Amino acid sequence: MSAAKVQKIIDDNGVVVFSKSYCPYCNATKSTLRSLDATFECLELDKMEDGGEIQDALQELTKQRTVPNIFINHKHIGGNSDLQKLNTAQLKAVLKEAGAI
Ligand SMILES: N[C@@H](CCC(=O)N[C@@H](CS)C(=O)NCC(=O)O)C(=O)O
Numbered sequence: 627m628s629a630a631k632v633q634k635i636i637d638d639n640g641v642v643v644f645s646k647s648y649c650p651y652c653n654a655t656k657s658t659l660r661s662l663d664a665t666f667e668c669l670e671l672d673k674m675e676d677g678g679e680i681q682d683a684l685q686e687l688t689k690q691r692t693v694p695n696i697f698i699n700h701k702h703i704g705g706n707s708d709l710q711k712l713n714t715a716q717l718k719a720v721l722k723e724a725g726a727i
Contacts, residue, residue, distance in 0.1 A: 629683040640724035641666035644695040651706035652694040664726040699724035
């Protein structure tokens with residue numbers, strides 16, 4: 627998948643989590659978002675043929691290679707630790723802005 631396609635996924639969705647299905651940090655992010663009933667697009671890179679290419683494109687775009695790689699309202703948030711730094715009120719506010727809740 628090209629960088630342009632990765633960018634389109636980010637542009638087309640209020641919340642995107644680039645994830646790996648076995649990753650505990652990704653599970654923590656998904657649990658947090660689900661606990662707030664947020665709608666989000668999740669791509670499990672380890673289950674996708676072009677997951678490695680997506681990870682390469684994400685590294686180019688964000689300078690971050692690890693997953694989860696999280697975007698809210700088309701902005702790069704970072705990884706799970708960055709998401710968890712937001713308190714519930716802050717997270718709800720950005721999710722609302724993104725149209726996810
Ligand atoms: N501090 C990061 C830790 C994320 C992390 O270490 N993720 C592992 C997977 S569990 C990773 O991306 N490893 C490199 C890889 O899978 O290519 C966060 O909070 O998101």
